[in-house]
Amino acid sequence: MLHTFLLILAVLALLSIIFEEVTHINKAKTTLFLGCISWIALFVAAGDSTHQRLIQQRLSENLLEIATLWLFLMSTMTFVAYLNAKGMIQIIVAKLFPQQISVRMLMIQVALFSLGLSAICDNVTATLVSLGLLTTFQLDSHLKRRMAVLIIFAVNSGGVSLITGDVTTLMIFLDGHVHMVDLLLLVIPAAVAVILLAILFSLSAKGTVTAAPVQQQYETVDLVIALIFISTIILTMLLNILFGIPPVLTFLSGLSVMFLVGKTVHTDTEEIRILEYIRQVEYDTLLFFLGILLLVGMLKEIGVLDQLAQVYAGHNPDIANFVTGMGSALLDNVPLTAALLKADPQLELSGWLGLTYAVGVGGSLLVIGSASGIIAMSKVKELTFVSYLKYVPPLLLSYCTGYGLTLLLGHYLNH
Template identity: 25%
Template sequence: MSATIAIAIFIISYIFIISERVNQALVALSGGVLLLLTGVYKWNDAFTNYIDWNTVALLFAMMVLVSITKKTGLFEYIAITFAQKVKGKPVPLLIGTAILTAIGSALLDNVTTVLLFVPIILTLTKLLQLPSFPYLLTIIFSSNIGGTATLIGDPPNIMIGQAVEHLTFLSFITNLGPIVLIIFIVMLTIVVWLFRGKLTNNQQFSDQLMKMEGSIYLKKTPMLYQSVTVLSLTITGFLLHPIVHIELTTVAVCGAILLLLLTEKEISTEKIFQEVEWVTLFFFIGLFMLVGGLQEVGAIDELAKGIMWLTQGDLPYTALLILWTSGIFSQIINNIPFVAAMIPVINEFQSYGMANLDPLWWSLALGACLGGNGTLIGASANVVVAGLAEAEDERISFSLFLIYGIPLVLISLLISSIYVYLRYLLPFQQML
């Protein structure tokens, strides 16, 4: 009975989220509360087991850092300088946005990258009178694709790296880097082709841009130097994560608190907290509660076990099925809990005599990370971008995103299937 209730609440909530008639955070939280009222799980279980407070805290900390830094005019300065480098031309601006987002997502993590980059792009699109949707869409796609390349780029990769000791930072780059580069080029080509008609250059705004002095936007007060220093230290902490083994959330929270303490005289903490995207944070909490209901009744575990039962231990079939299943379901239930359910199941294959599990891990990473591009709730970065855009009255439609997201996921999974087969499965079959 509990399983039926949990699945029904999830499906109904998801329908309301897609319809966008009610605030998405309110829908997700309402679904979570219904799970509590119907006894699917208790609040203590939701609080301790299902709500990923690390993700929530990381988002909150980065929102604080970005909010303070934004008041120094740094983002406007970077935006104007970047736009002037490409002479305000829309297509080069889109390509540059994609490249910077992908690199940032690989070296940091995709959530942090979009938190830093979206304010810059929204500033630029308003300045040049360009539609923001193509750029925001490109940021989401690039962040998820770029984040796939490294251990710290996307939460699913972090979880896989923590579960499998021999998969190092370098392992992720050498195994996933080549295919990520191919998919990124394909994605960028498609996006530029689709939006070429809307990305027209307005010479008047471009000329105005080239005459602007970006430095006049910088407020050269102590807060500017404090913000840049603390933000740089935080990013350095992210990069040193594989060496110092301090959690990314810890680094981000320490950076946020330090910057709040340093800038308290210039801007009050209360004002900064008022500017945090609380709706986005509560949407994450509600989403984790909804998926937690599926975990509590064993729905996700049964799905994972069903995949393994279908493959009967055949490595090529298992790898490709994991790739496609994780890619498809990560669009619906968010890739973090799905990967959490799949990790112990893949480990079980060792008991079936399967010695080399690496192709399965790479298939899971590719499917979960790339599948996140399918919907606005498929990955954490998507939700964050949507929240930041809505705060600036640049709302991204859930249904419109699906039109572009799902085809890209299918293309990405097809390319990944060819890559996985040629690099891992074909050599394995030749050894038999």
């Protein structure tokens, strides 16, 4: 009875996201409410103090994961908010992209930019920076929505080939199932799939777009903070690989350096002080993450993810991986991957590479299926759950193409 009630809450949360445009109720509020209610129900149904303590321990673990993500998001968003407000992102785009460019070429260049950026830094940062590109070009709402969808797919695809790009790739690597050289080969199917999607999206696109004029005026401190941001991204990767330092700790350190630099250079009379850029972070996005992760933690607690792992183990790995990737569009891919690794399926290299690609890219099939999609939905008002659905056919075709190429590479390596 309890499990049925909790599953109903999860379905209601999904429906509240889908029909946000109809109900006009912010999805962050509904998911947070239902996520909290689900854990309250677990405590009420616990019965005895021993079980209650167990639920408390699981909730504390879940909240620790959420807090880590929150702090990481807050620090990256603050950097991006500052650089965007000071026009630094627009200046970088002006250096990389021509003042006037055809829509088709813009799509391919943005896709490759997002793909490459997400391979060397986390998906959250890659999404925020890539979406910042869109603000520099004069795009209509339809084109902006299509570009946002392309960025989501490219960002998720870029993360699968390096352990610095995606948490699930790192998890599979640390479990000893794939080597670094094997992962690097995934850049081939990932790039092919992204370019295919860019071509499909550009078939009906015509004309050229013009970048908004960029005032090449910035202070030395802005350049210094931009360098601090880039250095923080690089150090996040290096320190995590060499010493196992959590990315959130490195990014918070970088953020503190940014505050210290800002305090040293700027006067107290400045209209917006460096520290106050933290207030420009959109907390709706963070609340939405909180609600979603509370619900996913509840599903893990009642054993739904473990049941999925058992079903996975009973089917052909190539098919199971493909379906698992599609399932990651509904369930967070991190606990899903953790559950599968815990089940310890006996797979060949092609199976592990297929799983790595599937759980990394499959979340792109729905806008709520990845951190990149959730952030894009909060940043691009033209992008909603329903409007995203019309892009599922080309997304699915690109996902199938990338997955198929991954299997071919994997089977070649097996022999």
